[in-house]
Amino acid sequence: MSVRIPLVLLACGSFNPITNQHMRLFELARDHLHQTGQFQVVGGIVSPVSDGYGKQGLVLAKHRIAMARLALQSSDWVSVDDWESQQPDWTETVVTMRYHYGRILKQYQEGTGKDSGPTTNSHHLTSSSPRLKLLCGADFLDTFKVPGLWLDDHVEEVAGRFGLVCVSRGGLEPERAVHESDTLSRHWRNIFLVSEWVRNETSATEVRRALRRGLSVKYLLPDSVIEYIHQHNLYTGDSELKNKDVLLRPFTKQTEMLVKTLDD
Amino acid sequence: MEPQDLTKVVLLACGSFNPITNMHLRMFELARDFLEDTGQYIVVRGIISAVGDGYKKKGLIEACHRVDMARLATDTSDWIKVDAWESQQPDWVETAKVMRHHYKELVTAEQNNDDVDTAKKRRIEETKHAFEEPSSYHTRRDDGPQLKLLCGADVLESFGVPNLWKHEDIAEIVGRYGLVCITRNGCDAHKFIHQSEVLWKHRKNIHVVREWVTNEISATHVRRALRRGQTVRYLLPDPVVSYIREHGLYSAESEQKNADVILAPLQRHTGPSSS
Numbered sequence: 212m213s214v215r216i217p218l219v220l221l222a223c224g225s226f227n228p229i230t231n232q233h234m235r236l237f238e239l240a241r242d243h244l245h246q247t248g249q250f251q252v253v254g255g256i257v258s259p260v261s262d263g264y265g266k267q268g269l270v271l272a273k274h275r276i277a278m279a280r281l282a283l284q285s286s287d288w289v290s291v292d293d294w295e296s297q298q299p300d301w302t303e304t305v306v307t308m309r310y311h312y313g314r315i316l317k318q319y320q321e322g323t324g325k326d327s328g329p330t331t332n333s334h335h336l337t338s339s340s341p342r343l344k345l346l347c348g349a350d351f352l353d354t355f356k357v358p359g360l361w362l363d364d365h366v367e368e369v370a371g372r373f374g375l376v377c378v379s380r381g382g383l384e385p386e387r388a389v390h391e392s393d394t395l396s397r398h399w400r401n402i403f404l405v406s407e408w409v410r411n412e413t414s415a416t417e418v419r420r421a422l423r424r425g426l427s428v429k430y431l432l433p434d435s436v437i438e439y440i441h442q443h444n445l446y447t448g449d450s451e452l453k454n455k456d457v458l459l460r461p462f463t464k465q466t467e468m469l470v471k472t473l474d475d
Numbered sequence: 476m477e478p479q480d481l482t483k484v485v486l487l488a489c490g491s492f493n494p495i496t497n498m499h500l501r502m503f504e505l506a507r508d509f510l511e512d513t514g515q516y517i518v519v520r521g522i523i524s525a526v527g528d529g530y531k532k533k534g535l536i537e538a539c540h541r542v543d544m545a546r547l548a549t550d551t552s553d554w555i556k557v558d559a560w561e562s563q564q565p566d567w568v569e570t571a572k573v574m575r576h577h578y579k580e581l582v583t584a585e586q587n588n589d590d591v592d593t594a595k596k597r598r599i600e601e602t603k604h605a606f607e608e609p610s611s612y613h614t615r616r617d618d619g620p621q622l623k624l625l626c627g628a629d630v631l632e633s634f635g636v637p638n639l640w641k642h643e644d645i646a647e648i649v650g651r652y653g654l655v656c657i658t659r660n661g662c663d664a665h666k667f668i669h670q671s672e673v674l675w676k677h678r679k680n681i682h683v684v685r686e687w688v689t690n691e692i693s694a695t696h697v698r699r700a701l702r703r704g705q706t707v708r709y710l711l712p713d714p715v716v717s718y719i720r721e722h723g724l725y726s727a728e729s730e731q732k733n734a735d736v737i738l739a740p741l742q743r744h745t746g747p748s749s750s
Contacts, residue, residue, distance in 0.1 A: 231497070231709040238706035285713055409696055409710060412689040427504035430497040430712075434551055 215251040217341040218244060220376060221311055223295065223304050224347075226259040227269055227415050228440065229279045230432045233257070235407075237289050240346050240376045243405040253341055255289030256311060263301040265460045268419060268451040272296035274443060281435040301460035304345065305365040308373055312343045344374040344403075352377055352388035355395065359462050366394045374401035380412075422446040481517040483620040484510055486655060487577055489561065489570050490626075491694065492525045493535055494719065495545045496711050498692035499523070503555050506625050506655045509684040519620065521555035522577060529567040531739050534698060534730040538562035540722060547714040567739035570624070571644035574652055578622045585620055623682075624648055628658035631681075632667055634674070638744040646673050653680035661685045701725040 220240055226233065237255045244250040259275045260266075269275075272293070279291040295307045319340040352375075355366055369375065371394075377385045385404050389395045395402060413431045421428050423446060428437060440446060486506055492499065503521040510516040525541045526532075538559075545557040561573050624630075631654070634645050648654065650673075658664045664683045668674040674681060692710045700707050702725060708716055719725060 235706075235709040238708045242706050409693075410689050410691040414688075417688045426508045429504050429552075430500045 213248075216249055217253045217339065218250045219254040219256065219311070219315055219341045219343050220252060220346040221256045221258060221308060221343055222346040223258050223307055224260065225264070225266055225269055225415065226257060226275050226279050227266075228275065228418060228432060228436060228445070229257070229282045230413060230415055230418055231430075232411055232413055233415075234282060234286070234289070235411075236346055236348065236378050237286075239378055239405050239407055240403075241288075243403060244376065247403075252288075254315075255286075255346070257283065257289060257291045258295045258307055258311070259291070259293070261296045261298050261301055263299070263460050265301070265454050265457045267454045267457075269454060270445050270450055274439075274445055278436045278439055281439055282433045284435070285433075301464065303362070303365055303461070305368045308343060308345060308369065312373070315343060316340050342374070344376050345369055346376045346378075348378055349380040349385040349388065352385050352392075352395070355388070355392055359465050360459075361461075362465065363394070366392075370395055370398040370401055374398075374403070376403045376405060378405045378407050380407065419446045419451060423448055423451060482515055484516045484518045485520045485522060485577070485581055485620055485622050486518060486625040487522045487524060487574060487622055488625040489524045489573055490526065491530070491532055491535055492523065492541050492545050493532075493694050494541065494697060494711060494715060494724070495523070495548045496692040496694055496697055497709075498690050500548060500552070500555070500712075501690055502625060502627065502657045503552075505657055505684055505686060506682075507554075509682065510655065516621075519554070521552075521625070523549065523555065523557045524560070524573055524577070525557070525562045527562050527564050527567055529565060529739055531567070531733045531736045531742075533733045533736075535733060536724055536729050540718075540724060544715045544718055547718055548712045550714065551712075567743075569641065569644055569740070571641075571647045574622060574624065574648060578652070581620050581622055621653060623653040623655050625655045626657070628656060628660065628664050631656045631658075631664060634671065635667070639738075639740050641744060642673070646677075649674060649677040649680050653677075653682070655682045655684060657684045657686050659686050659689055698725045698730060702727050702730065 220237060222233070222236065224233070241252040241255070244252050257279050259272060259279060260269075262269065262272050276291060276293050276296055283289050283291055292311070294310060295302050355361055379385055389399060389402055389404075418428050418431055421431075422440065486503060488499065488502065490499070507518040507521070510518055523545045525538060525545060526535075528535065528538050539562075542557060542559050542562050549555045549557055558577070560576060561568055634640055656664055661683055668678055668681055668683075697707050697710055701719065707719075711719075
């Protein structure tokens with residue numbers, strides 16, 4: 212039996228709020244990667260974006276973290292990490308990936324006895340330090356095309372150094388997004404496309420819409436998360452207006468950095 | 476509208492529930508929101524009625540498992556309950572009969588709850604007796620609780636499948652009770668109603684609920700995934716996923732059950748119809 216490469220899946224996103232569909236991404240990805248025969252998925256990390264991201268309707272990170280924790284209580288391999296959400300400014304995806312990769316490597320180097328974080332499962336079955344891949348939905352691949360949202364070097368690093376596991380979503384064809392990007396195409400070996408046959412469009416956006424209108428969201432997210440939302444009265448007409456006139460941080464940050472280099 | 480002016484509704488979902496999924500459960504939530512949003516109704520209960528083994532559908536596993544899974548799935552719901560009556564009958568029971576059974580129970584319960592309102596009591600008695608006669612399906616009382624069949628568009632359209640439904644049963648279901656149909660495609664549902672005389676006649680009793688957010692968790696897909704050892708987590712409630720694993724349900728073998736058998740309604744209805 213050949214030795215499988217250990218793998219940790221990292222999902223970055225707003226998780227505003229986390230839904231069953233988010234959690235299903237991990238399960239689908241794990242199944243797919245195991246079936247290739249090459250990998251052993253040893254952990255999953257949910258990393259909610261910081262408040263600095265400036266997305267419209269984004270509720271406080273402390274709530275999004277708390278909700279994700281409640282949702283993942285019943286998972287024995289996926290956990291929430293608040294490092295990204297704690298950073299003072301919005302953090303580029305690749306920076307978050309570098310952080311987690313470094314942390315996982317350090318844990319591995321300190322011996323397999325350590326029992327902390329998501330990289331504890333099946334460690335003894337594998338011979339090398341776990342790799343880290345970005346887990347995302349098909350819509351995420353399309354963001355690489357948006358001008359000013361990603362630095363070219365970063366796309367190169369995410370796809371080349373780390374790798375992507377992308378789950379299809381509705382009618383979106385991730386193959387096309389890969390095809391239309393030179394960088395992604397070059398790293399096709401590092402990009403795993405997972406088909407979700409169950410058409411399920413229950414997005415966080417729809418959940419927020421239902422909540423604003425006083426409609427039921429039961430069975431779309433765990434009961435514990437729904438309870439939390441009601442207890443803290445999150446997701447109202449007002450909360451959706453937050454950051455309405457604010458530019459998404461990635462755009463302003465790229466501009467700032469550009470200006471800085473011009474000044475230097 | 477005052478709360479006491481609202482018409483009480485009980486939603487009844489009949490089906491294989493083989494197994495129950497989050498989509499089935501969502502249908503109840505969507506239906507309740509829709510009806511209460513009209514300002515005319517208050518949905519007081521949801522009933523899941525799993526079909527009996529006598530239905531002879533391909534891949535249908537034992538009723539006891541399907542009922543147990545539905546019970547686990549509705550554990551956290553304060554208004555949706557599972558009823559095992561239909562599943563326990565030795566032969567397959569027509570949906571209209573299931574509805575009659577539940578409506579009688581509903582009316583009896585209402586009667587027992589009532590105080591000394593003799594006029595209302597008398598009206599309820601009359602209603603009960605009226606329902607003993609299948610032919611008087613048109614006599615529907617406006618007060619008192621209403622029982623509605625909750626279903627997807629596939630059931631609505633199955634009304635058109637030859638020999639699957641008795642014409643008088645369809646008339647009874649939409650005439651006496653009512654339908655709440657959850658569908659992604661409102662146009663198709665309305666068109667289907669438009670093209671059917673009996674459905675068109677009782678169109679006021681047919682509520683078409685648009686499901687704006689696609690949520691196609693079919694039990695067929697779930698069974699397929701389970702056969703292939705693939706994940707079904709977050710498609711069904713966790714306790715149901717555990718139950719399936721513990722009991723080793725849904726294999727290639729279980730999917731072959733009833734493979735050579737004719738579906739009970741088709742078996743019963745081909746040939747001269749019996750009332």
